[in-house]
Amino acid sequence: MIETLKAIAGKYRNSEGNVITLLQDTQEAFGYIPKEAIEFLSKTLEIAPSRFYGVATFYIQFHLKPRGKNIITACCGTACHVKGAERLYNAVKQELNLSAGQDMTEDRQYTLEKVNCVGACSLAPVFMINKKVYGKATGEKLLREIRSNGKPQDNGK
Amino acid sequence: MANNITIRVCMGTGGIASGGAEVLAAFRQEIDAAGLNAEIRENCATHQVGCRGLCARDVLVDVLVGNENVTYQFIKPDMVSRIVQEHIINRNPVAEWTVGEEYHNFHNKQVKVVLSDCGRLDPENIEDYIAEGGYEAAQKVITSWTPEKVIAEIKASGLRGRGGAGFPTGVKWELAGNNRSDAKYIICNADEGDPGAFMDRAVIEGNPHSVIEGMIIGAFAIGSKKGYVYIRAEYPLAVDRLRLAIRQAEEKGFLGKNIFGTGLDFEIAVKLGAGAFVCGEETALIASIEGQRGMPRSKPPFPVNKGLWQRPTVINNVETLANVPFIIRKGAEWFASYGTEKSKGTKVFALTGKIINTGLIEVPMGITLREIIYDIGGGIEGGKQLKAVQTGGPSGGCIPADMLDLNVDYESLAKVGSIVGSGGMIVLSEEDCMVNMAKYFIQFTQEESCGKCVPCRVGTKRLLEIMERIIGGQGKEGDMELLETLSNSVKVTSLCGLGQTAPNPVLSTLKYFRDEFEAHIIDKKCAAKVCKALITYFILEEACKGCGACLRACPAGAITGEKKKPHKIDPEICIRCGACFEVCKFRSVGRD
Ligand SMILES: Cc1cc2nc3c(=O)[nH]c(=O)nc-3n(C[C@H](O)[C@H](O)[C@H](O)COP(=O)(O)O)c2cc1C
Numbered sequence: 001m002i003e004t005l006k007a008i009a010g011k012y013r014n015s016e017g018n019v020i021t022l023l024q025d026t027q028e029a030f031g032y033i034p035k036e037a038i039e040f041l042s043k044t045l046e047i048a049p050s051r052f053y054g055v056a057t058f059y060i061q062f063h064l065k066p067r068g069k070n071i072i073t074a075c076c077g078t079a080c081h082v083k084g085a086e087r088l089y090n091a092v093k094q095e096l097n098l099s100a101g102q103d104m105t106e107d108r109q110y111t112l113e114k115v116n117c118v119g120a121c122s123l124a125p126v127f128m129i130n131k132k133v134y135g136k137a138t139g140e141k142l143l144r145e146i147r148s149n150g151k152p153q154d155n156g157k
Numbered sequence: 158m159a160n161n162i163t164i165r166v167c168m169g170t171g172g173i174a175s176g177g178a179e180v181l182a183a184f185r186q187e188i189d190a191a192g193l194n195a196e197i198r199e200n201c202a203t204h205q206v207g208c209r210g211l212c213a214r215d216v217l218v219d220v221l222v223g224n225e226n227v228t229y230q231f232i233k234p235d236m237v238s239r240i241v242q243e244h245i246i247n248r249n250p251v252a253e254w255t256v257g258e259e260y261h262n263f264h265n266k267q268v269k270v271v272l273s274d275c276g277r278l279d280p281e282n283i284e285d286y287i288a289e290g291g292y293e294a295a296q297k298v299i300t301s302w303t304p305e306k307v308i309a310e311i312k313a314s315g316l317r318g319r320g321g322a323g324f325p326t327g328v329k330w331e332l333a334g335n336n337r338s339d340a341k342y343i344i345c346n347a348d349e350g351d352p353g354a355f356m357d358r359a360v361i362e363g364n365p366h367s368v369i370e371g372m373i374i375g376a377f378a379i380g381s382k383k384g385y386v387y388i389r390a391e392y393p394l395a396v397d398r399l400r401l402a403i404r405q406a407e408e409k410g411f412l413g414k415n416i417f418g419t420g421l422d423f424e425i426a427v428k429l430g431a432g433a434f435v436c437g438e439e440t441a442l443i444a445s446i447e448g449q450r451g452m453p454r455s456k457p458p459f460p461v462n463k464g465l466w467q468r469p470t471v472i473n474n475v476e477t478l479a480n481v482p483f484i485i486r487k488g489a490e491w492f493a494s495y496g497t498e499k500s501k502g503t504k505v506f507a508l509t510g511k512i513i514n515t516g517l518i519e520v521p522m523g524i525t526l527r528e529i530i531y532d533i534g535g536g537i538e539g540g541k542q543l544k545a546v547q548t549g550g551p552s553g554g555c556i557p558a559d560m561l562d563l564n565v566d567y568e569s570l571a572k573v574g575s576i577v578g579s580g581g582m583i584v585l586s587e588e589d590c591m592v593n594m595a596k597y598f599i600q601f602t603q604e605e606s607c608g609k610c611v612p613c614r615v616g617t618k619r620l621l622e623i624m625e626r627i628i629g630g631q632g633k634e635g636d637m638e639l640l641e642t643l644s645n646s647v648k649v650t651s652l653c654g655l656g657q658t659a660p661n662p663v664l665s666t667l668k669y670f671r672d673e674f675e676a677h678i679i680d681k682k683c684a685a686k687v688c689k690a691l692i693t694y695f696i697l698e699e700a701c702k703g704c705g706a707c708l709r710a711c712p713a714g715a716i717t718g719e720k721k722k723p724h725k726i727d728p729e730i731c732i733r734c735g736a737c738f739e740v741c742k743f744r745s746v747g748r749d
Contacts, residue, residue: 019448020431024390058450058607059431061390078353078550078583079509081597116434116601118391119355120170121507121581122212122515131393133174135215 004029005037009044019047019055023062032063068104068111072096072129072146077117079124088125089114091139095146110146162245164188165219167276169362170355170394171212171516176233180216183237191241211263211516214256217276220244228256259535263514266532268495270503271479272519275363280398283405286366292411294485295373299417304334307378311481314489315501320346320437320474321552321578321654323500323567326481329471332461333379336469341381343372344465344472346442347388347395350434351550352601354581356505357475359517361388361395364479365402369425371478373411374485376423379471383424387442390429400427434551434605438653439464439472441607452609453653474579476505496522500566504577510547510584511538520565527561530584541586545669549578551598551605552658554665555591574665576658590687591670592677596624598662602655613656616647620663630690632678637667682749689733692748696737698723700745707737707746 008025012018022045026037033056042049056062074080074089092112096105104111120126123135127142134142166172166181211217214230220240221227227250229240236254244250278285286292298307312327333341345368349357361368372384388396403425406412414422428446435441436451443465445451464470480502484492493501500522506529509515513535520529526546530536537543545555548565554575556563563569570577585594603617623640626632644660651657667674676682683691696707696716701723708716708724715731718724726737726746738746 017446017448020445021428021448024429024431054450055448058452059433061432076352078547078581078597079507079515081352082510082583082585082589082594115391116350116432116605117352117354118170119349119358119389120174120212121353121355121509122517123171123174123215124509124515126174133170135171135174 001030001034001036002040005040006044009041012045019051020059023052023056027062032066035064066108068108070110070130072110072112073115073118073127074113075116075118075120075124075126075128076114077119077121077124077126079121080117080126083124085125088127088137088139088142092127092142092146095143161221161223163219163221165221165277167215167217169212169275169359170392172215172217173394175212175215177216179234180218180232180237183234184218184241187238187241188245191246211260211514213513213515214260217256220250222248228260229254230256230260259514262535263516263518263533266524266528267519268503268521269519270483270492270495271360271367271476271505272363272517273483274367275359278364280363280365281401283366283402283409286364287409290486291366291482292370292406292409294482295370295377295411296417298374298485299377299419299421304378304380307374307485308334310489311378311484314484314492315496315499316477316480316484316492317500317567318474319476319480319504319579321549321576323577326473326477329461329473330375330378332459333469333471336462338469340383340466340468341379342465342468342470343376343379343381343384344442344446344470345372345384345386345475345478346437346439346472347386347392347399347475348430348437348442349389349392349475349579350437350605351552351579351581353509353547353550353583354507354579356507356517356580358392358395360475360479360505361392361399365395365399366406367479367482368399368475369402369406369412371473371481372425373416373423374481375471375473375478377421379469381471382422383426385426385428385446385465387428387430387436387446390431396427396429403427433607434601435607435653435655438655441653442472443470450607452607453655455652476580497564497566497568499568500577504565504580506565506580506582508534508582508584511541511586511589512536512584513538522566523564523569525562525564526556529565529582530561534584537584537586539586541588543584544587544589545585545591547575547583547585547594547662548581549576549661550581551602552576552654552661553578553581554661555585555594555669556665557669574661574668576661588685588687590683590685591666591673592624592683593628593685593687595663595666596621596628599624599659602659606655606659610650610652610656612647612650613652613659616643616651617656617659619643620647620660624663627674627677628683628688628690630681630688632681634678636678637671637674641667686748689735692733692735693728694726694731694733694735694737694746694748695728696724696726697745697747700743702743702745704742706740706742710736710740712736 038052125137127134127137168177216232218229218232308331316326317323433451436445438453441451441453460470496502503519505519543558545557547555599621603621606613608614644664647660703721713732715727
């Protein structure tokens, strides 16, 4: 971990303007932002840890806890909302056996999240499994993808 | 040359989600396999192109033989070999897969400026853009114009900001240009936070160079050496294409040191947004680029006077900047020939919701809503009745169906309580509940409120609670008046545009759809059957065949009944999920 962090810190030495970029790189490397990473970056770059936490808690993109191996993202933009995104979200939630307030499965295989808009509104409702976008999603199609372990086979439509 | 063959495959986010990459690969493979005819192979090029708007019909593929263009729709990889065989080798287009009348109607009333190159040019190849006259405008301006002349031209064109507020772009540049400072910045706002809008994504994916060229021209006009593009991390493809385009422009000497050999320097850095709607607001965006929590501050001082790192800064929207090279190339007069007296040029809208042709459209300002919805959009999905059009997203409002002849421009929309906004246009039908839509937006702004000022932080929360109560069947007399009073207080006392506009969806719904509010509050009914708590499900005994499908589908165990005999729903146990309604083949589940 330390080596990776050294490399990240080395890229943007000593500029408070880079707090967001530092966190983005850290998350890219570890999938979330470990406490140790903030401690390390803060010492190395002489930026107060509070600055990192302030930023990390402000933006929804940052995660301070580990996330599942596969990320399922439900788009909840307006177009998806009117095309039934909520119902799909609930179907997936049920399939993954997630209780209220829980967003990661016990086995850490899946994390289910909502996002404001992925900008593919004409294909609403839209889901993402990892980085792949599924347009005109139906509950059936999504559940099939998830059961085949999130390895996309066809591409929606 | 008659034998020149070009194949263009739509590879915007929409195209890719529908399988564009697989289609492109299939074409490459089939054409290779058909290598028996060397002539075809040599002349046949496959291109990936950005979004052409009609994403609902993706994957769209153009096959150009000589000058003759045939467009196919809904193409899947397994259809490619037939196209190659019949069309490319035998010169016989596969008529049944080509686009029909709707596709042409979709394009006929549109005027493409910003989107003119999207869907034609390969966005990953700067040479394509240059061949179409790209970067000529920047070169002309930088080598032979004064900054004053650029500003005068943009002012004369009447271009106004496309990011929401509609501020005249030339005036903004002039204000920043007049300031003396050791550094100035130009920022392209590609945060596109409105959930239901994707024109900025499409422009960057389809023609990133037009945005870069617009920034170069703007930087010259105000005297800036450094620009930023603040773009959402949720748009990975746009980010990649933008970075690639910047690199290509640097290699050409259009960006970096000594641009166009004039001794001027201008570089562009890309900053990724981290998922906060409020960061689209200009002062919050600046805070975010500075690496802080993205909270807005009060204005004045305006960014043109004190912006990024306290220096004069111009912030423009993606679409605003993408218009600039076209204005310089074709002249202010040409641009001003489109649109209305006060709203010039064209505007890109993201047409979505319950409409047949969903996608991106670019229309002259002043076009009527009716033309957009029926001529371009092809009407309402499933033969349903149009109820309203929502414009401007969480800062906008809804326009009821009886106002369809309204002109779409900044002034006309403002007059009826909505806004042009960034260009989201969501079409709602009789199946949509307006009260639920208003709640959706207030929930959005409540979640996105940064919490800095009390009216927005607490006010939107209280608004949401009232809306939830109404939708949950607990509405009280006086709720509508309370919503109105509170909305107006939030509007006038909030710090930034987010809070100042957040109540708009609620207010405009109260204005035009008061009857729906009353039905929810007094009669406890949702006519559109959207608000769960207000729906009751029951079984029509005469129609029920006792097949048991509903009984098995009910997750709550609320349905009982013997085989072949009418079933019953216990309203006390029913969770109103509608599963029985959906599975019943005999339409014997009713709801009210
Ligand atoms: C809450 C909020 C969100 C905004 N989001 C965006 C956005 O996503 N994109 C954008 O270009 N402008 C957005 N704006 C408007 C910007 O503050 C600013 O007016 C605009 O970028 C100026 O560019 P223009 O003059 O070219 O329109 C937003 C404003 C507010 C108050």
